[in-house]
Amino acid sequence: MLMFVGLGLYDLGDISLKGLECVRNADTVYLEAYTSRLMGTDVAEMEAFFEKEIRVLSREDVEQNPRDIIERAARGRVAFLTGGDPMVSTTHADLRMRAAAAGVATSIIHASSISSAVCGLSGLQNYRFGKSCSVPFPAKGWFPTAPVETIAANLDLNLHTLVFLDIQMDRYMRIPEAIAIIEEMAAKRGIEPPALYVGIARAGSESPVVAAGSGAKLKETQFGPPLHVLVVPADLHPMEREYLEIFAGL
Numbered sequence: 001m002l003m004f005v006g007l008g009l010y011d012l013g014d015i016s017l018k019g020l021e022c023v024r025n026a027d028t029v030y031l032e033a034y035t036s037r038l039m040g041t042d043v044a045e046m047e048a049f050f051e052k053e054i055r056v057l058s059r060e061d062v063e064q065n066p067r068d069i070i071e072r073a074a075r076g077r078v079a080f081l082t083g084g085d086p087m088v089s090t091t092h093a094d095l096r097m098r099a100a101a102a103g104v105a106t107s108i109i110h111a112s113s114i115s116s117a118v119c120g121l122s123g124l125q126n127y128r129f130g131k132s133c134s135v136p137f138p139a140k141g142w143f144p145t146a147p148v149e150t151i152a153a154n155l156d157l158n159l160h161t162l163v164f165l166d167i168q169m170d171r172y173m174r175i176p177e178a179i180a181i182i183e184e185m186a187a188k189r190g191i192e193p194p195a196l197y198v199g200i201a202r203a204g205s206e207s208p209v210v211a212a213g214s215g216a217k218l219k220e221t222q223f224g225p226p227l228h229v230l231v232v233p234a235d236l237h238p239m240e241r242e243y244l245e246i247f248a249g250l
């Protein structure tokens, strides 16, 4: 049995009771920590809390060599842990389908996701979001501009865009850097950069920071430690505007 268990957004308190029971009863516990990360805890604390050894998986382990995971799930109970909801803005549908093809039973234990948390923290209506996008750290000779194309396409349809920020090993993109990259991408594509952003840091923690404003304003805002995420809003509904004025300093 392969059980996909969502860890929620920030620390050990975010897993559901169903998820906790599932992890405590598992024969093997894997942690996928490359699509998202719980910044309010670490692997040692998780192992102590779950009373289980945790095997940390790389993207290659999951996407290219998942045989070990599937073989263990064929023989026993395997919990596969992911930050947020295990099936939101991840590639784990592929692993679930591979398990099904191998005749291994699967289940999903859902959890809070950044995709829904942004709606509560920003007041932006969830049904007004278009396709989301990710801003990667630029590499030498590689500077993709797809994110600004997604933002522009959504704005044409008057839809908000959720913009995920890159995570690498121990490197986390922050809001000011992401805005600078988006502005550079827009300049490269000859597109106007977004006039308004909503920046959110540490959703799910006791002290999330939510700020709305221009790129210039948000680049000077102190958001504190990661994780960070951005929204580029479309035209604001009066309720959305009022909410941002009250809770995000618009």
Ligand SMILES: C[S@@+](CC[C@H](N)C(=O)[O-])C[C@H]1O[C@@H](n2cnc3c(N)ncnc32)[C@H](O)[C@@H]1O
Pocket (backbone or CB within 6 Å): 009, 010, 035, 036, 037, 082, 083, 084, 085, 086, 087, 088, 089, 090, 112, 113, 114, 115, 163, 164, 165, 166, 167, 200, 201, 202, 203, 204, 227, 228, 229, 230
């Ligand atoms: C690719 S998404 C994965 C979403 C995850 N499966 C979920 O359901 O929440 C990960 C990105 O979302 C954002 N993110 C995730 N958790 C966050 C949090 N607690 N606070 C702020 N941003 C967060 C970061 O930009 C991070 O790089």
